[in-house]
Amino acid sequence: MSSEFSRTLSLLRQEKGVSQRLAAGELGISQALLSHYENGIREPGLRFVVRACDYYGVSADFILGRTLSREGNMLTEQDILDAAEPRSSLRGSVLATLQSKLLSGAVGVLFELLGKLGDKAVINAAAAYLGSAVYHLYRHLYRASGANEGYFALDSATCVLGLADADRKLSEARYAAALRDLRTQKAEFPDLSSPAINAAYPGRCQSLTQVLSTADARLAALSKQPEK
Structure with a gap:
C-alpha cells in the first residue's frame, strides 16, 4: 500500500478535529490498531480503506495520496x-x-x-535547476522566520539580487543544449x-x-x- 496512506490518514483525522480514540470507535477498530495504521506499522485491508473513505468523505485515490482531489478527479x-x-x-x-x-x-x-x-550533462543540469529553485524558496522561508542567514555561504544581500534566478536560467540553458546535442547525435x-x-x-x-x-x-x- 502507498506509504502516503498512513500520513494522509492521520492528517485527515486531525483536520476533522477528532481524537484517535473517537475516530477508531467510529471506524469500528481499536485505538491501538488505528495508531498502527496512522504510523505505518501495519497495513489495513480494503474494507477499512473503504470505511475510512466514507468516514472522511474522500476518494480512495485521495487517501492514498494519488490525487489532490477529494473526489479522485484531476484538478x-x-x-x-x-x-x-x-x-x-x-x-x-x-x-x-x-x-x-x-x-x-x-x-x-x-x-x-x-x-x-x-x-550526465542532462541529468546534472536538471538537478541543478530544481536544486536552485528549492534553495531559493527555502532562503525566503528562512529569512521570513527571522533565522540567522549567516548559516549560508551566500550572503543575504547577494541572494536577493536574483543570483538564484540567474543560476536556474544558466542550468536551463545547459539542459536545453545537452538535449540538442543528443538530438544531433540521433540518441x-x-x-x-x-x-x-x-x-x-x-x-x-x-x-x-x-x-x-x-x-x-x-x-x-x-x-x-x-x-x-
Whole structure:
C-alpha cells in the first residue's frame, strides 16, 4: 500500500478535529490498531480503506495520496487556486503533504525518463535547476522566520539580487543544449506519448499530468493578459 496512506490518514483525522480514540470507535477498530495504521506499522485491508473513505468523505485515490482531489478527479487550474482559500477542503498540512506528493511523483518520472538517455550533462543540469529553485524558496522561508542567514555561504544581500534566478536560467540553458546535442547525435529518446507514460508509470503518471496541466493553464493565462 502507498506509504502516503498512513500520513494522509492521520492528517485527515486531525483536520476533522477528532481524537484517535473517537475516530477508531467510529471506524469500528481499536485505538491501538488505528495508531498502527496512522504510523505505518501495519497495513489495513480494503474494507477499512473503504470505511475510512466514507468516514472522511474522500476518494480512495485521495487517501492514498494519488490525487489532490477529494473526489479522485484531476484538478483544474482554478481548483488549485481555490485550494489556497481559507475555506477550502484542502488546507494546511493536508494540502502541503499532497502537493509534496504530487511534485515528488512528477519529478521522479522526469528523472527516470532522463535516466533512459544516459547523459550526465542532462541529468546534472536538471538537478541543478530544481536544486536552485528549492534553495531559493527555502532562503525566503528562512529569512521570513527571522533565522540567522549567516548559516549560508551566500550572503543575504547577494541572494536577493536574483543570483538564484540567474543560476536556474544558466542550468536551463545547459539542459536545453545537452538535449540538442543528443538530438544531433540521433540518441534514442523515450516515448513520451500519454499511453506510453501511463503504461510505464501507472502509479505516478497522474502526478506528472497534473503538474504539467496546472502549470500549462497558469502560463497560458499569463500569456493572454493584456499589457498595461
